[in-house]
Amino acid sequence: MSCCSTVLSHAGVAGDTVENCEALTQRERGERVRVCVFVWVSVPRHLRLVLSACHTEVTRGCSEASQLCSNYCPFSFSQVAKPIKTVDFCDHCIFWLQALTLANASRQNYTTGEIVNLMSADAQQLMEMTVNINLLWSAPFQIVMAVVFLWKELGPSVLAGVALLLLVIPVNVQIAAKVKNLKVRYLNKYSDQRVKLLSEMLHGIKILKLYAWEPAYQRKLMSIREHEVDVLKSSGYLTTYSMLTLTCIPFMVSLATFGVFFHLDGENALTATKVFTSISLFNILRLPLFDLPSVISAVAQTKVSLSRLEDFLCAEDLNPEDVNTNYSGSKHIPEGSLVAVVGQVGSGKSSFLSAVLGEMEKLEGTVQRRGSVAYVSQQAWIQNDSLQENILFGANLNMPYYKLVLESCALLPDLEQLLNGDQTEIGERGVNISGGQKQRVSLARAVYSNADLYLLDDTLSAVDVHIGKHLFEKLIGPSGLLKSKTRILVTHNVTLLPHTDLIIVMEKGRISQMGTYQELISKRANFTELIQVFSAEHTNEKTTPVEGEKICILCLLSIFSFHSSLSKYSSSSSLELEMKVSVVLKYLQAFNWRWMWLTVAAYLAQNALAIGQNLWLSTWTAETAKISDFTEWKQSQNYKLLIYGLLGFIQGLLICCGAYVLTKGSLSASRTLHHQLLDDVLHLPLQCFETNPVGQIINRFTKDLFIVDVRFHYYLRTWLNCTLDVIGTILVITSASPLFIVVVIPLGYIYFTIQRYYIASSRQIRRLAGASHSPVISHFSETLAGRSTIRAFGHQGRFIRRNNDVVYENLVYFYNNVISNRWLSVRLEFLGNLMVFFAALFVVLAGNTVSSSTVGLSISYALNIIQSLNFWVRKACEIETNAVSIERICEFAKMDKEKPWIMSKRPPEGWPDRGIIEFVNYKAQYRKDLGLALDDVSFQTRSKEKVGIVGRTGAGKSTLTNCLFRVLEGSEGKIIIDGIDISTIGLHDLRGNLNIIPQDPILFSGTVQSNLDPLGKHSDLELWEVLELCDLKVFVQSLPKKLLHEISEGGENLSVGQRQLVCLARALLRKTKILVLDEATASVDMETDNLVQSTIKREFYNCTVLTVAHRLHTVMDSERVLVLDAGRILEYDTPHNLLQRKGAFSEMVAEAGIRT
Incomplete structure (x- = not known):
């Protein structure tokens, strides 16, 4: 059966993972593992038979049984891992549910980045530990069995080797403990800090770019990364020392054993039978001794991860049934009423809604509500899905009601301009649509749910004046679609209050007043003060706040297209293109070629010495077989033993040097690739962040970077070592039996054919697994961001099911990967056993022409080639499949970048000093095949002038500010600030000298x-x-x-x-001399708005100020007003002159109900 068909045939089996694993009892698994270990350790005994009696068939049969059992043993481990992976699946679900229900007090202790790191890194550590857990008992068992057989060969002298083992193992355990301590105290700490800061940088990337703060935060992140690399360096050097002792243990044990063997009895002689049987047993000691400390260290790391997971899972949960607040008195809201919640900034308006939702921590009192709830948060939460799915929110489509909701929420005009209508993908966090559009989609989601109680947190502050009027009249108000529902509306717009049934006034977290509009007016207390603050300056404004839409529809079309092409690029390059050598070369370049060649030289020399050491033993035993003068022979033994020990000591030094330079090179690669990745990400245009899930980018800095930090250099080292081992083995066997080359060539061809076939399949499985992991992280991050909305709608169950789906898909690829590995093992180990058979056959057929020492050396090497070839293919596959992580990291370097931050031409010191902005025939478009977002825009501001920018949705207001900051580059024309064309200077020289207060x-x-x-x-x-x-x-x-x-x-x-x-x-x-206000006070009350406006007038009086209108009264006192429509300038004059013309601006003022 082919590898691919085997994988596909097991795809369905993954669905029955739990049932299959439960059918296989733990006792049965234990029996399988014990048989594997016993047969594997018995192979050297049959080598003895070959050397003594040349029973090649017996040897081949036992070797075949050993390798089949050895292949079956990992499969048994994988069978054990499957239920554990299923448990990991359950743990993930519990972990996800805990994040969803975490109490607010507990949530303050965990950032989104930290929670994601717990789920992706610590949970993964727990799962990976289960695969090797059996080594905790099987490794000691193998050691004991090998020592027992050694006793039979060499007698009491083996106790010297055992004593050395007992001395060395505690040292390695101590090293493992120190590595664990480093990771517990420092590595996890710095890793969490790095992921936390990175997550915040990605979520706040717009601020970083507009303020030119990328280098500062890049340095901050790199500083944390340097601490992390320092811990990796200390851990790597400790591991180098551990590797030295572990690699040299078989040699040191054999040296001590042979030395004691000679001195216990002067007549003891090392024959080929004893030497090579013993060496095979010593080699068996190598793997368990190498793995055991690693497993012990992994157990320690897993214990740390379990502790971190336990702390999180035991954190206090939110209990909606036990929600209490500090609102004194008994308050009752009648069913079907419209309630307004008002108060100053920080007075507790949003907290009041949180209390009704059950999101507040208990103090005293209770909150009771009846019926279903729909909630619209102040900062709209949008899923990475189509616009329609965001509105339906899991409900069935009722087309008549759906259209009624779209009309009531003023979304129909937007849908007509969207590329795919309501099927348009609007991206993670809804960042590729405007603030007003996001809020209306969130409102439509709430309305479509047809709930009994509606909680609206300052919903109308994020929409245009005419849209706000439409929403109140057609939806929220006394004659709107929701007129029969209970509506609690937090608002800063006191002009709506006369139309409400009940008003709640908040002050310092308490309900200071509650009653109808007339009742509160008559009390003349805090509520009246709010009215007076509004009336003093805004008595003429009669409707809802104004907000120019943040991104025009044309921008949305372009961003959607950009997202599609980028997604296509990412998916196709990740899943279809074959891995190229260039990816590994990029790693080696980051590794530093100097360290690479030193590593190769060190490993080449140590492998050559290993062969020389065994050849020395072969010569030694050959001389022993021809003893003529026992006295002379005995005198030469100390010399031969000294040479043997010297060769082993030099080999150990070379191993240490190789491990040291490998650690240096891997740290260099970790630094370089992280720095390049971070630099590439920060140089991406803003649209890229607005259309790609943050979880996908974080995955590159966590899982993919973990491969670079910990695994990839280990795979390269093992592959290099195995390559040299295989070459050396073939040379040794061929020198003993030249006919062996006739078998090696065809077997080698079949071997490499199987390898390439497997790697091609395994690579795709790994890539699919990687692609299926990003949705897990993205869905998790998205759920954390919208947990309040999810809980309010009662949709926890649906999101749990969705979470289960994306995790389960990832599990399917995990299982397929295990099966493909077993497919490879059966075939490769069968070919390896054929090599062993022919190596033994040829030396036996040679008869007395080949000495027994040469036979022993040849067959002992042949026995090792099975493991070496198996490891070689696996590590070659690991290199290719894990190089996908490097490929994904390097993908960011291929993406289009924004213009340079700093260019050779730099503006003079103090620029701009006048603040004169001039647009000259400026045209801009988001994509060449789309229309112009700005069409032949020409205007000029005066120094220190205050200019208001107004226009309906999609007019191009935010496009204008984006062009000013070069977030969007122009296609024609130019923008001149104080005589300098801004396209000729670096982005940071521009943005660092401008100022902006954004909406979010x-x-x-x-x-x-x-x-x-x-x-x-x-x-x-x-x-x-x-x-x-x-x-x-x-x-x-x-x-x-x-x-x-x-x-x-x-x-x-x-x-x-x-x-x-x-x-x-x-x-x-x-x-700075230029300030842009991009709807900066849309989320504050009128009193705070007045404070902000007066502060801006006072403190920025000598600056040029461009104000994108959010409330029309803010531009009424501007020196001039710029009116945009469809990317063109309709009007540009003083407010007085524009009102006299009775044009577009006059019409907007009339719609807002402002008397002039």
Whole structure:
């Protein structure tokens, strides 16, 4: 049966893994393993028969039985591993469920990166340990059996070797303990820190690029990586010492045993029978002695992983049945009412909704609700799926109601412009659609669920004015689609309050007031103050906030196409292209050719010495067989023993040197490939991050980099050693029996044919396994991001099933990989046994023309060739299949990069000093076969001018700002800032001298200080000044550690409004002449909005300010307003003149209900 057909035939078997494994009892597995070990250890005894009586058929039969059992033994191990892999599957599901139900207090202790690292690295460590667990008992058993047979050959002298073993093994156990300590105390720590920082960088990549912070965070990540590599270096050097002792143990044991053998009895003579039978037994000692410390170390590492997993799994869970809050008094919301929740930034509005959802930690009191719940979070959560599937959210399609929902949520115009309508893939986190579109998709998901209770967290702040009006009238308001449902709406728009049934006023985490609009107005307390704040400056605005859509539809079409081509590139290159030697050459180049050649030279020399050592023994025993003068022979034994020991000592030194330079080279490769990968990723254009799952990129920095750090150099070393062993073996056997070359050539051809056939299949299986692993990580990360929404909708079961599906698919490839390995073993070991048979046959047929010492040397080498060839093919396959990880790392180097960060032409110091921006016939498009996103745009700002940018959805507002920061490069025309064409300078010279406050307030885990000033350029006094300007000084002073207060991942321990104020403070620290406000106050209340606007006017009075409108009142006092439509400039003049013209701007103002 062919390898591929065997694999395919077992694909269905994977579905019955649990049943098959339960049918095979643990007792049966134990019997199989014991038979394998016993027959394998008995092979040297039959070598003795060959040397004594030349019973080649007996030898061949036993060798055949040994190898078949040895092949069956790993399969038995794999049978044991299958239920453990199934247990790992169950553990993964439990782990995933724990992450989904983790209490908020516990969640603060684990970042997304740390949780992903626990699942991908620690759980994998647990699974891999199970494959070799039987070595804990089988390795000692093999050692005991070998010692017993040695006793029969050499008598009490073998105790010298055993004593040496007892001295060396504890040393290696101690080394393993030190390696474990290094990994426990440092490696896991630095690995978690690196993955955590990387995850935050990828999620906040837009901020890093717009602020030109990539080099700073790159240095920060590389610093952590250097600590990680230092631990790998210490671990590698300890392992080098361990390898020295383990590799030299058989030689040292044989030397000690032979020496004692001579001195115990002066008449003892080493014959070929004794020597080569003993050497075969000593070689048997090599593998268990080599593996046992590694397994013990792996057990220690697994114990650490189990402890980390246990800590996470035992963390406190959320208990929705026991949810309590500190809201005093008894509050009741009537069924079918529209309730508004208002209050200042940080007053507890979102926390109130969390309490209703059951997401709050218990203090006192209870929250009771009836019926199903639908929740729309303040920051919309979008799945990496089609737009339709995001709305259906697992429900069946009811086309009439579905269309009604689309119409009510104002999504029909968007669908008409999308490339594939509602089947368009909108990507992970929905980053390839605008903020308003994301919010409306989330709202449509909630509406389609037809729930009894709707919790809407400031939903209307992220949409345009006319869309907001449409949503309230057609959906949320008293006459909307949800009029019969209970709706709790958090809002900053107090103009909606007269249309609500009930109003809840939040203050400092408590419900300060609750009642109807008229009741609260009559009380003239905090609620009235809110109204007055609004009325003082915005009495003329009568509708919902305005927000220009973040990315135009044309941008969406291009990004979708970019995503398709990139996905096609990734999948086809990963799954279809054959591995090329160039990939390994790239690793060797990173390895450093100097270290590579030194490694080859060291291993070549040590293998040559190993052959010389055995040839010396062969000559020695040949002389023993021709003893004529016993006295003279005895005098020469000490000399021969000394030479034998000297050759072994030099060989040990060469092994140590080879392992040392290999460690140096592997560390060089780890550093270089990580640095190249990080550099390539950070130089990718922003669209790439907006269309590719973060989990896929993280997988390159975790699983693939783990291969580079730990495994790949080990496979190269083993392959090189096996290659030299095979060459040496063939040379030794051929020198004894020249006819052997006639057999080697055809067997070698068959051997390599099988090898290439297997590698081609195994490579594809490994690649499919790698491709199936990324969805596991992506789905896990996606679920963590939307856990509140998933719990609110009660869809935990559906997501558990989806998680099971992606994990199970990964398990299928794991099982197929095991079966393909067994397919290879049966065929290769059969061919190996044929080589043994012919080697024995030819020396027997030679009769007395070949000495017994030569026969012993030839057959002992032939017995070893089975294992060497098997290892050689396996490691060659491991190199090819694991080189896929290097291939995936190198794929990022092939992707299109953004323009250089720094170019030879640099702007003068202090540029820009006037802030004059000029667009000259500027055209931009996201792809050549698409229309223009900006079409012949020409305008100029004056120095220090305040310009508002307005336009309907898809007008090109955000495209304009993207072009200014060169996130999107122009196709024609140019942009000039203070006389310099920005296309002629580096991106960092441009972005580092511009300033922006984006819509999405992104913070990183760390202190308040590090979030304000990640580059460390400003003093504490300056930080306090900007905090005071942003009305955050009192809040930060109230924190226990003030500026050193820890902000959790994504700023989750701050409200969205507070995060936006921190972003404002961050912008105030950047002293630039040009500021872009990209809907910067869409998520704050009116009072905070007033504070932000007044602060900007005061602190940026001498700067050019471009404001992408989020509320029309913010551009009414601009010096000029730029009106865009379909990428063209419709109007550009002062607000007064535009209103007098009765054009597009006047129409927008009229729709907003602003009196002029």
